[in-house]
Amino acid sequence: MSAGDATTSATTTATTTAAARAAAAPPAGARRPARRPRRRRRGPSAYAVLVGMAALAGIMLIPFVVVVFNALKTPAEYTANGPLAPPEGLYLGGMRDFWERVGFGRVLFNSFLISASVAVGAVLLSVLNAYALGIGRVKGRMWVLVALLMANTLPQEALVYPLFYLSKQVGLYDTRLGVIIVFTVIQSAFGTYLLSSVLSTFPRPLLEAARIDGAGRWQILWRVVVPVVRPTLSVLLVFFFIWTWNEFLIPLVFLQSNDNQTVSVALGVLHGQRLMDATMSSAAALLGLIPTVVFFLVFQRTLSRGLTAGAIK
Amino acid sequence: MIRTGRGAALLAALAAGSLALAACGGGGDGSSPNELRLWHYEAPDSAMGVAWKQAIEEFERTHPGVKVKFEEKGFEQIQKTAPMVLNSKDAPDILEYNKGNATAGLLSRQGLLEDMTDEVVKRGWDKLLSPNIAVTSKYDAKGVMGGDRWFGVPNYAEYVLLYYNKDLFAKHGVKVPTDYDELLRAMDQFVAKGVTPLANAGAEVMAQHYIYQLALDKADRAWVDAYQRYTGKADLTDAAWTAGATTFADWVKKGYIAKSSVSLKAEDAGVAFMQGKFPMMYSGTWWFGRVAKEARFDWDTMLWPGGSMSPGSGGNLWVIPKGSKNKKLAYDFIDITMKKNIQNALGDAGGVPVAADPSAIKDPKVKRLIENFDALAKNNGLAYYPDWPVPGFYDKWVSAGQKLMNGDSPGEVLGALKKDYDSGVPK
Numbered sequence: 001m002s003a004g005d006a007t008t009s010a011t012t013t014a015t016t017t018a019a020a021r022a023a024a025a026p027p028a029g030a031r032r033p034a035r036r037p038r039r040r041r042r043g044p045s046a047y048a049v050l051v052g053m054a055a056l057a058g059i060m061l062i063p064f065v066v067v068v069f070n071a072l073k074t075p076a077e078y079t080a081n082g083p084l085a086p087p088e089g090l091y092l093g094g095m096r097d098f099w100e101r102v103g104f105g106r107v108l109f110n111s112f113l114i115s116a117s118v119a120v121g122a123v124l125l126s127v128l129n130a131y132a133l134g135i136g137r138v139k140g141r142m143w144v145l146v147a148l149l150m151a152n153t154l155p156q157e158a159l160v161y162p163l164f165y166l167s168k169q170v171g172l173y174d175t176r177l178g179v180i181i182v183f184t185v186i187q188s189a190f191g192t193y194l195l196s197s198v199l200s201t202f203p204r205p206l207l208e209a210a211r212i213d214g215a216g217r218w219q220i221l222w223r224v225v226v227p228v229v230r231p232t233l234s235v236l237l238v239f240f241f242i243w244t245w246n247e248f249l250i251p252l253v254f255l256q257s258n259d260n261q262t263v264s265v266a267l268g269v270l271h272g273q274r275l276m277d278a279t280m281s282s283a284a285a286l287l288g289l290i291p292t293v294v295f296f297l298v299f300q301r302t303l304s305r306g307l308t309a310g311a312i313k
Numbered sequence: 314m315i316r317t318g319r320g321a322a323l324l325a326a327l328a329a330g331s332l333a334l335a336a337c338g339g340g341g342d343g344s345s346p347n348e349l350r351l352w353h354y355e356a357p358d359s360a361m362g363v364a365w366k367q368a369i370e371e372f373e374r375t376h377p378g379v380k381v382k383f384e385e386k387g388f389e390q391i392q393k394t395a396p397m398v399l400n401s402k403d404a405p406d407i408l409e410y411n412k413g414n415a416t417a418g419l420l421s422r423q424g425l426l427e428d429m430t431d432e433v434v435k436r437g438w439d440k441l442l443s444p445n446i447a448v449t450s451k452y453d454a455k456g457v458m459g460g461d462r463w464f465g466v467p468n469y470a471e472y473v474l475l476y477y478n479k480d481l482f483a484k485h486g487v488k489v490p491t492d493y494d495e496l497l498r499a500m501d502q503f504v505a506k507g508v509t510p511l512a513n514a515g516a517e518v519m520a521q522h523y524i525y526q527l528a529l530d531k532a533d534r535a536w537v538d539a540y541q542r543y544t545g546k547a548d549l550t551d552a553a554w555t556a557g558a559t560t561f562a563d564w565v566k567k568g569y570i571a572k573s574s575v576s577l578k579a580e581d582a583g584v585a586f587m588q589g590k591f592p593m594m595y596s597g598t599w600w601f602g603r604v605a606k607e608a609r610f611d612w613d614t615m616l617w618p619g620g621s622m623s624p625g626s627g628g629n630l631w632v633i634p635k636g637s638k639n640k641k642l643a644y645d646f647i648d649i650t651m652k653k654n655i656q657n658a659l660g661d662a663g664g665v666p667v668a669a670d671p672s673a674i675k676d677p678k679v680k681r682l683i684e685n686f687d688a689l690a691k692n693n694g695l696a697y698y699p700d701w702p703v704p705g706f707y708d709k710w711v712s713a714g715q716k717l718m719n720g721d722s723p724g725e726v727l728g729a730l731k732k733d734y735d736s737g738v739p740k
Contacts, residue, residue: 274597
């Protein structure tokens with residue numbers, strides 16, 4: 001679903017998304033028994049893999065390096081030495097100018113508000129849906145999943161016009177709430193799809209034991225199911241946050257006034273009709289990137305903690 | 314268990330809190346008689362950005378009690394969302410919008426733009442704008458430019474011109490050309506010294522400007538009008554087009570234009586010129602301010618040697634949405650932007666004003682830029698851009714330029730373009 005969102009600062013967002021996708025494996029792997037014993041005997045093939053991964057990580061970092069280089073250059077340096085040369089000094093004017101030009105503090109707050117609300121809302125919605133589909137095994141769940149999958153493959157361009165008219169009708173056009181609702185639904189379509197298949201393999205004895213102890217459906221959900229799949233939920237939360245953060249088209253269309261704009265839309269201001277301001281664009285991309293990276297790093301620790309907790313059970 | 318419970322509570326609190334926050338962020342429709350809501354997408358340090366900032370200050374000074382609420386937008390944002398915004402109650406009172414059939418023309422046909430004809434005549438803007446410039450401001454009932462109703466007013470113009478690096482000419486002992494033959498001779502001398510004379514970008518607009526200019530050298534005004542405004546039958550395989558495409562392919566073969574530039578972007582070519590790697594670059598006035606700021610060598614500009622017509626047109630337009638609630642204020646604002654002092658400020662900042670007083674401009678390079686434009690416009694020499702007549706033609710032109718650079722026969726390339734043109738022209 002976030003394939004089309006990389007329109008601005010294509011390279012950088014593409015890298016984050018790619019990195020996010022590459023890391024998307026843990027929830028499935030986490031459910032397998034821990035692999036700790038094998039750690040001691042590392043054969044030559046393991047080292048080869050390590051070197052290969054390090055090289056891959058290095059390649060992934062190249063776009064970041066280019067962005068950082070250009071963000072710290074003066075426009076004159078960029079013109080004189082080209083985009084790949086390292087900066088001669090530390091020039092922060094590009095970032096400062098951009099910050100003031102778009103009122104970046106407010107834009108950052110908007111992005112954070114929207115992404116956080118969507119991440120939390122979409123995870124909640126996904127859990128509720130997936131509980132009904134994966135564990136409740138409601139009738140016709142197969143078709144519900146197929147419909148959700150199809151909704152996922154639908155390009156956002158096709159959704160924009162209908163959503164625009166709907167939001168205008170209900171008075172949510174140019175409000176952050178409108179965007180939050182739209183993305184909560186879009187993201188939870190994917191979340192429901194993923195969680196349903198996770199929950200359909202949920203250990204039945206656990207559920208039966210809870211039922212024998214006298215737990216109701218609601219209690220089973222919150223006391224048994226959610227704690228067990230919490231690692232998966234945390235991963236979903238992080239991804240929903242980052243995907244929503246990087247969304248471009250729908251915020252562009254829905255958030256008209258500059259007071260409501262998000263980071264990725266604000267970056268678009270720098271692309272003129274004929275010319276682009278490469279150094280300021282890089283500075284802006286860096287500013288827009290830092291929060292997601294920080295968010296990812298912070299939650300990376302929670303993720304691994306939740307991961308081991310899940311493994312013990 | 315306790316930890317889980319707390320986590321869930323935290324989650325719920327976060328969700329509730331953020332939704333509540335989001336709910337209070339609704340925007341009003343923002344129409345107030347004491348506020349002019351204005352959008353444009355020019356960078357603050359560009360010529361238009363500088364001049365319009367001054368115009369906003371003057372507007373607020375001459376309209377006590379009225380505030381201008383300016384929002385800077387991105388070009389893409391306005392392109393993509395204008396039809397929707399203008400159709401909602403959140404439309405601004407006045408905005409900058411791209412000229413042309415597919416943009417301002419389309420919106421005028423959909424009835425989203427105010428017909429300004431009466432005010433334009435009353436306030437005398439039609440006298441300030443030469444007919445050649447005004448073509449992109451006036452649209453007919455089908456939304457085709459060059460019509461009889463005014464839907465926008467440009468403050469500036471643009472044209473394609475030859476930037477040249479005087480230091481490189483001096484270093485290699487080449488005389489700066491004044492006509493077409495001298496241009497050829499100069500390019501031969503550069504090639505003999507191992508220097509590629511012309512900067513080019515095959516992946517973007519530059520290559521088609523070369524081809525179009527070389528065709529214009531063999532054409533007249535009627536030919537341009539037939540191609541751009543459908544006033545006659547345009548034939549993309551006629552003598553002028555064939556000459557343009559053949560000469561361009563020939564120049565690549567002779568090394569006037571580097572074959573390796575086939576996949577370059579305009580940004581790359583412009584930066585290479587500003588680094589002093591090419592003696593000449595043929596591109597638009599939109600580079601002027603940047604070259605002036607960043608080039609570390611002696612340079613100047615001229616019209617295409619020996620040409621009487623060049624790609625160019627009036628700039629983007631001030632348009633007033635049909636739903637604007639402060640039309641009178643919007644007209645007052647446009648009036649201020651057309652005044653001599655604002656127009657001169659636009660020129661001083663490196664733009665091409667439409668109604669400036671060239672004698673008031675101090676910088677000799679800017680003066681030449683404006684005088685050359687005035688000469689071009691007076692001779693009815695603005696030929697617009699080759700990708701204008703048919704929707705989606707830009708990509709076809711880019712690929713045509715690349716094919717020519719890769720050695721495809723000009724006849725075949727033009728034949729393909731002709732097919733696209735003929736099927737795309739409004740009947």
